[in-house]
Amino acid sequence: MKKVIGIVLLFSVTLSLFAQDNVTVLEKMTGTELGIDPNRNLYLVGGSKLSKLDGEGRLLRSFDDSFLGDIASIDVDNPMKIMVFYRESGKILFLDDRLSPVTEPLDLFSHGYTSVSLAAYSTDNLIWLYDAAAHELICIDFYCKEKSRNRLNFNDFEPTQLLARYERSLLMNNPEDGMYLFDAFGTFLKRIPIQVESILTYTKSFVMYLTQDSVGTYDLLKMEDSRTARPDGDGAMIVLGPKMYYLDKEHRLNIYDPKIDTVR
Numbered sequence: 001m002k003k004v005i006g007i008v009l010l011f012s013v014t015l016s017l018f019a020q021d022n023v024t025v026l027e028k029m030t031g032t033e034l035g036i037d038p039n040r041n042l043y044l045v046g047g048s049k050l051s052k053l054d055g056e057g058r059l060l061r062s063f064d065d066s067f068l069g070d071i072a073s074i075d076v077d078n079p080m081k082i083m084v085f086y087r088e089s090g091k092i093l094f095l096d097d098r099l100s101p102v103t104e105p106l107d108l109f110s111h112g113y114t115s116v117s118l119a120a121y122s123t124d125n126l127i128w129l130y131d132a133a134a135h136e137l138i139c140i141d142f143y144c145k146e147k148s149r150n151r152l153n154f155n156d157f158e159p160t161q162l163l164a165r166y167e168r169s170l171l172m173n174n175p176e177d178g179m180y181l182f183d184a185f186g187t188f189l190k191r192i193p194i195q196v197e198s199i200l201t202y203t204k205s206f207v208m209y210l211t212q213d214s215v216g217t218y219d220l221l222k223m224e225d226s227r228t229a230r231p232d233g234d235g236a237m238i239v240l241g242p243k244m245y246y247l248d249k250e251h252r253l254n255i256y257d258p259k260i261d262t263v264r
Contacts, residue, residue: 022257022258025248025252026057026254029051029059030044030247030250031046031051031251031253033073033236034238036245037077037078038077041055041079042055043082045071046251048068048069049064050062061098068105069087070086072087073118073120078121079097082097083119090108091105091107092106103142116131122170124184126164128164130159135152135153137150137186139186150187152188154174156177157174160175168184169181169183173196177195179191194209197209197210197211198210198236200237205219208239210230211227214230215228215237231248233246234249
């Protein structure tokens with residue numbers, strides 16, 4: 001769940017970044033996934049641990065429940081109701097802004113959802129699930145009451161991401177052939193035929209994504225695609241104006257800021 005808030009000035013990030021100019025390397029902050037909430041707090045996932053950081057990379061809070069297993073994904077669009085998905089144990093947990101649980105873990109397995117590979121939390125307080133075995137997109141509420149179920153009859157469809165974002169829509173990344181857009185009812189709208197490593201974020205007007213060697217922005221209205229080179233890393237990145245947060249090959253948090261010129 002690699003996300004951006006606001007209008008992104010993507011191409012103000014220059015190639016000086018890749019020479020490590022203006023980059024702070026936080027040696028002790030390591031993980032595999034990044035998120036950012038509307039208050040510009042960062043979230044770093046590493047195994048079963050979730051860390052909340054400020055914009056300078058300073059640790060604010062942390063949460064770790066190894067009993068639930070490793071964290072598969074997070075959704076931090078609502079910082080008062082952060083969704084944490086544990087794929088292997090089939091659990092979903094919601095945390096407040098202090099990273100304290102606000103609910104008991106939602107047990108998907110006990111409600112018959114035993115093959116869920118992806119989960120997302122929507123802006124209308126519903127939970128979206130992708131059942132990889134049945135190839136179904138399912139919408140439930142907080143009581144596991146099912147709202148909708150749609151079978152996806154696509155060839156070679158093995159999505160790696162599910163995002164529930166703006167305008168009550170859904171976006172799924174199928175690395176084999178592109179990104180799939182759905183409406184608020186889980187009805188397929190269109191495929192964006194760009195093969196991407198991961199989706200960073202999307203709004204009603206654009207999608208930002210990573211490929212193996214670039215950061216790209218696809219304009220959904222004009223159907224135009226723009227790209228620039230990306231730094232080496234593991235695919236987790238946030239671009240916020242001219243500032244960039246990303247995880248390098250050693251999974252360390254890197255902060256690019258054009259206002260500084262230091263590496264620590």
